[in-house]
Amino acid sequence: MCGRYANHVGAMHGWVDVLADWPAQAELGFNIAPTQLAPIVTPDGCEVFRWGLLPSWVKTANTEFSTFNARLKTLSEKPSFRHAWKEGQRCIVPALGYYEWKQENGIKQAYFVRRKDGDPILFGGLYESPNQYNPGSFTIITRPAQGPLEPLHHAMPLMFDRDQSKQWFAGDNDQCEGLAWYTYPDDYEYYPVSNKVNKVANQGEELVKPIEAESQKQHGFGF
Structure with a gap:
């Protein structure tokens, strides 16, 4: 799953073909949490939407119905996501x-x-998209974990490289569903970080720095 992420990406200038109109005024952080505003990329360009998708049928601004993750295998079935998926309202979250x-x-x-x-x-x-009840909202799609990330958690966010992100916008639903189930390469790594990230108010760059895991400290293991 994906419940917190860092969007303080320093290489945006090198991704102009994907993020051509990245909103310079968008707030960046090292500890983005659900309900916060964050930049996303849609087929029409970059937007700043709330993390936690409000379904099209919701007639209230109450975030009780918002969902920050959507399981890949139920996108066409769950009422919360069915409209967005059917209408091809796919986005990229850098x-x-x-x-x-x-x-x-x-x-x-x-x-x-x-x-x-x-x-x-x-x-x-x-x-x-925004309407009288919805300021514009998004959800991050998850799928079963694979490869080097499988030992960490049973689920992982759907993640693309540059070329795949373009296909995510260009393809129809069947093509995009096939793309989403691709076999992950060994491109990702993970390491322990400070549990200061547990508090949403903490936003410093030190949150993404590797540390010695607390469990290793307790049992005398080296990092």
């Missing part, structure tokens, strides 16, 4: 990396997942 938590020796340890080459991660997502 990130430096994302956080995941793992129970280890009685401690819930935070980890940071990133690309080994330092390039941005491009999450696949869905969005709903």
Whole structure:
């Protein structure tokens, strides 16, 4: 799954073909959480939407119905996502990396997942456009974990490289569903980070720096 991520990407200038009109005024952070505003890329360009998709049928601004993750295998079935998926309202959510938590020796340890080459991660997502009840919202799609990330958590966000992100916009639903189930290469890594990330108010760059895991400290293991 994906419940927190860092979108403080430093390489945006090198991704102009994908992020041509990236909103310079968009707030960036190292600890983006659901309900916060964040930049996304739609087929029409870049937008700043709220993380937590409000379904098209919701007639209230209440975020009770918002969902920050959507399971890939149920996109065409779940009422919350069915409209966005059917209408091809697919988006890309650029990130430096994302956080995941793992129970280890009685401690819930935070980890940071990133690309080994330092390039941005491009999450696949869905969005709903603004209306009187919805300021514009999005969700990040998840799928079963695979490859090097499988030991960390049973689910992982849908992640694309530059070329795949273009296909995500250009293809029809069947093509995009096939693309989403591709076999992940060994391009990703993860490492323990400070549990300061547990508090949304903490936003410093130190949150993505590797540390010695608390479980290793307790049992005298080296990092």
